Amino acid sequence: xxxxxxxxxxxxxxxxxxxxxxxxxxxxxxxxxxxxxxxxxxxxxxxxxxxxxxxxxxxxxxxxxxxxxxxxxxxxxxxxxxxxxxxxxxxxxxxxxxxxxxxxxxxxxxxxxxxxxx
Numbered sequence: 001x002x003x004x005x006x007x008x009x010x011x012x013x014x015x016x017x018x019x020x021x022x023x024x025x026x027x028x029x030x031x032x033x034x035x036x037x038x039x040x041x042x043x044x045x046x047x048x049x050x051x052x053x054x055x056x057x058x059x060x061x062x063x064x065x066x067x068x069x070x071x072x073x074x075x076x077x078x079x080x081x082x083x084x085x086x087x088x089x090x091x092x093x094x095x096x097x098x099x100x101x102x103x104x105x106x107x108x109x110x111x112x113x114x115x116x117x118x
Contacts, residue, residue, distance in 0.1 A: 006046055007068035013041040015059045030054035078116045085115050 016026060016037070023037040030037075031054065039045035047055070047066070056063045062080060064070040072083035074090055082093050097108050 006043065008047045008052065008066050009040055009043040011066050011068070012047065012055055015055070015061065016041060019059070026058065030058050078112055081115045081118070082112060085118070 016023065019026070023034040023041070027034040027037045030051075032051070036045065040047055040051065052063050052066050055061075056066055056075075060075065061073040062070060062075050064080065065073045070080050070084050072080040072090055074080050074083070079090060079093060082088070083090055086093070088096075097105070097112075
């Protein structure tokens, strides 16, 4: 049951499900047995600091995301701060940033600098 699981376990399971990789492949890549990956996914084992680091690197997401401290998966601290501050998704921020309107782009760049300094 998800309500009894730590957010880290839930997020690891979601990342694994989205990756379409087997638990054996993931376990081999991060140096643990497939049964250990399954225990993490089922919430039968809490993730250690080392496991969080390995999953973060494997899935290219931030440890803050895995720990539930941020909803932004990105490792880019500036983008993560903007997403957390505004509540916008990474895709929304990237779309706004890629806008061809020069004045709007300057506004977004200024906003990025403002949030990064907070």
